[in-house]
Amino acid sequence: MAITKRQRQVYDFIHSFVQRNGYSPSFEEIGDGLGLSSLATVHKHVSNLEKKGLLRRDYNRSRSIDVLPMRGLLKRQTEKAAAEGRLPLLGRIAAGQPIEAVEQPETISLGDITRSKDVFVLQVKGESMRDEHIVDGDYVLVEKVQNAPDGEIVVALVDGTDATLKRIYRDGAKVRLQPSNAEMAPIIVPAKSVQVQGRVIGVLRKY
Amino acid sequence: MAITKRQRQVYDFIHSFVQRNGYSPSFEEIGDGLGLSSLATVHKHVSNLEKKGLLRRDYNRSRSIDVLPMRGLLKRQTEKAAAEGRLPLLGRIAAGQPIEAVEQPETISLGDITRSKDVFVLQVKGESMRDEHIVDGDYVLVEKVQNAPDGEIVVALVDGTDATLKRIYRDGAKVRLQPSNAEMAPIIVPAKSVQVQGRVIGVLRKY
């Protein structure tokens, strides 16, 4: 009763679709998401997953898929951790120890970064923070604040229109927005035309 | 007992109407809110939602809809967000829009990266992946796998003792572990003394 690679992909897609949208995908949407052109294929996958007890749905009813949790199919570590977005932190790499050896794993989650702060996420476009190792496609976690100390990486709105990610430095009535990219020039504008939207407190990258 | 797209919209509309006004909408108001000109349509939607246990109302009574919480079903992303470490994804930076403006934010969480995979986290020590923008102190999310395709970033155990983070390339009986740092030399060892612990699927950084 194991699950195949492809079946897992289907399961994952449906799961994340429901997360995002709050309703289940149509077979066509599943097909699109997985690069399948035939609904028959999707149908078969869904049926198989149903047979394995990972999904439930009503016959002939659109968007009626319920995603059931993977009982037993997952390894222990992720089971309870994944339920709340926590991941086991197994130690430092290059520490010269086999990974398994770590005793009592700590865990880590986004909550550790956000705490009780008011946080939102933006996806980064462009290379203006390259030297900070924040690159195109990364997600930055931003704490909503109106002011930030000199030198912080902030999301700044210039003239109410352009949101940019820069280090901020104040200099009298002027503000310097400094890209962390040696090839790019700083933006220097009057303090009153800059509005700080938040400060960067974390970075998340998916491969 | 899943819900369709349109039903979700109806449910959401009623929910937010009650939030705003403190009393439930008439069928006509629901219709207006959703661009429906026929009350019959509204009636059908409300009946269906009632059947699914998401609403309750008294027969033939005006404005008598009660919105029931979605037990077991999906809450709206934004509500659910806070509860479990999901963060609102407000868009791409440098997109030229004030941040507040976004209507229906998507959300993001570690779960989006991990899905149903078996994942652990390691903290990175050293600068061997600097050119990949993975630096000292970063946390890497690692999917536990035994093999990874050429060119992937993996956690590799050499001779059962040293865990390192490198790109992997196979070359016959040899394996080349390539640091992403121009100043560092690759490690070339016999394939049998290398054990892949996992592949990197994400990066997390705290400031």
Next chain:
DNA sequence: AAATTTTAGCGAATAAACAGCGAATGTCAA
């Protein structure tokens, strides 16, 4: 190694459920 089963995939035809309309009819409370 060969045979078999399971998985994965395609396109097309068919059928069911979903979503919608307008109009006539009924009910409730003030």
Next chain:
DNA sequence: TTGACATTCGCTGTTTATTCGCTAAAATTT
């Protein structure tokens, strides 16, 4: 008794699911 609402009927599209027949690859069994 009069507004304001709710109910129900018949009818029309659109969306979505089901199924059939067919390949091909991968995994399992003999």
